[in-house]
Amino acid sequence: MTDQAVDTNGTQLSGDGRPGAGGAAPTDSQFLGRTRELKELRADIERAGLDTIAGRKAPRARVLLIAGRPGSGRTALAEELVRGVAHRYPDGILRTRLTEPDGTPVPTDRAARELLGALDLPAPPGATDDDLTADLRAALADRGALLLLDGATDAEQVDMLLPETPDCLVVAVAEGPLTGIPDVRPCTLGGLDTKSAVELLGRFTGSVRITCDPRAAEGLVEECAAQPAALVIAGGWLATRPEKSVADLRKRLRALPDEGPALARVFQHTYQSLPSPAGRILRLLSLAPAGLADPHTASALAGCSVSAARTTLDDFAALGLVRTLEPPDSPLPRYEVPDCLMPLLRGLTETQDRPAEIQLARARMLERTVRLLQSCRAITETDSSPARRKLAGLPRALRFPDPRTAAEWLTVQQPALLAAARTAVADGQLDTLARRLMAALVRALVAHRGTEAAAPELYGIHQLVLDVAERRDLPREKAAALLNLADLDARTGRTGEALVRYRAALDAGRAAKDPYATGRAMESVGGAHQELGDWQRAADWFGRALAQRLARDEIADAARLHGRIAGVQTYAGRYGDALRSWRSAIAGHRRTGDVPAVARALSELARVQEYAGRPDESLRTCHEAVDWARRADDVRLQAALQVRLADTLDRLGDPAAARLHRAAAERMLGDELAGEETDPEAPVAGKDPGTPSSTYEIRSAPEED
Structure with missing residues (x-):
């Protein structure tokens, strides 16, 4: 199967019309149909809004809405529109998706972070939706940018991200109208015109099969309701079966029960033509995090070899069932399941696979991901480290040749890795694997990027760890998560929130009888009070931590705490006490050498x-x-x-x-x-050389679920 599936934009397949990252750049000759819609949308940009008619300056960006069912090519149309008007917006194009593959709305803070990241602007970890959207609006206030918001679920979701300047343009893609945003007229999509739909089929079948029976081609278009996603799958099936005519496929589709949308019927036909092992892999792709899969993911889900999974995924790409995100000759290509097929795949999985099999597939996928993350971190260590020695014993497919390759893999896979962690925690049945996955992900991110650079991602992961710890009543892990979250809060200036979390971590550490977590929490509470300028409480909490260190004969930590106490005593003007504390610190450092x-x-x-x-x-x-x-x-x-x-x-x-x-x-x-x-x-103030700065890891043996 060598024919490359394409969508209505001429780029690599997306059942929802989204262009593939590895596809050819769209051109006027590649884009099919939608002439009327494009003309209306371009005219709508110039149309005078209600504010202009009333003699007022438009306070916000103009919003263009492209509405249609998944699979109608709505995103392809949005991309073609954006491509055609991009030259009017000198500050570039910003893109984000507002819906998960399962239909769940993307949280506003995550969408705002993605847009801020596209502008190369910082997004503080743990910042609220309001703070992030305010930062985004401030960043766009003096820019002329074009925002493409794909998969919007409601007006509020779009409204939160709207720039407050008429120099920007927002193109929103949704399934229905966005009631609540003023001055928006939806461009509603149906099927392609017959000529364009037949031409799309011809890109798969070649012109000969279309020319030989043009009526059959038009009939097939009718069976597909002229929907781009359905036509792509039909064309992929014909492209991989050169002996079949267009009339043969039309006859097969007409024989199917006339129930449900055209896309579901065309997909069902192609699915039934797959061998049983391939059909099982396709169904299980509905479990792929964020709809993103690679040969490792498919291999783990199905329990087959990586090479067999890659061959099967390439076959799916040729059939229009997935789209390739990387060139086919890349070492480990990535694929995406079109959003419009996700509900169909989930329905098949629920009816044809037992719950135990589905859970086992999830467990295999998480276990494989954990091993890849462990390998990704281990490659950064020295050759003599235990982790590198353990890495040498892994299969070749799970090893990275050098740190650069591992870092690139981590960057590319980050959306899928974070989605896997969120899904595993939400599932609630695989908490042990979820905990291992999150621990491995934290270590890999810190090893390759450092705590500061990875802080936004780490904040979300620590929140997930806290959710699991509270659900499973794991006080040691709860203390670790609270300490990490509080550290990130403190670094971003939210000292009050950090103090609350440090106190909660102290309670959790005491419940777990974990002296390390308890001492760390007491010292951090003191540091928070020091940041707030409460020298007396800071000295008191440092003193409590010091008493614990002395009781455990931890001389080095005790000496460091003597120094922290001396620091706050200096701030408070208690120079005599500070001199005594520094002398105690010096004595401790001398004892430890x-x-x-x-x-x-x-x-x-x-x-x-x-x-x-x-x-x-x-x-x-x-x-x-x-x-x-x-x-x-x-x-x-x-x-x-x-x-x-x-x-x-x-x-x-x-x-x-x-x-x-x-x-x-x-x-x-x-x-x-x-x-x-x-x-x-x-x-x-707020910066003490003795303050712990690395991500907290659980020192004691983890409790079993």
């Missing part, structure tokens, strides 16, 4: 001595700190301390010695010192 930590603590001690009006003691402590920094072989810290010494000498009235120390610092770092903050440990 942490030379750089001793140098930094001595530097902070010198600062507090200066604040307390003891310049001579501060000078001696600075010299001692420089000696420790020299032992640590930390050139940057030495340079910072040399500058600290110079500042102290200036205040003591010795500018000559101060110049010598500044010159020494410049020799150490050269131009790197210019324009940079030379004090690595200056107290900054």
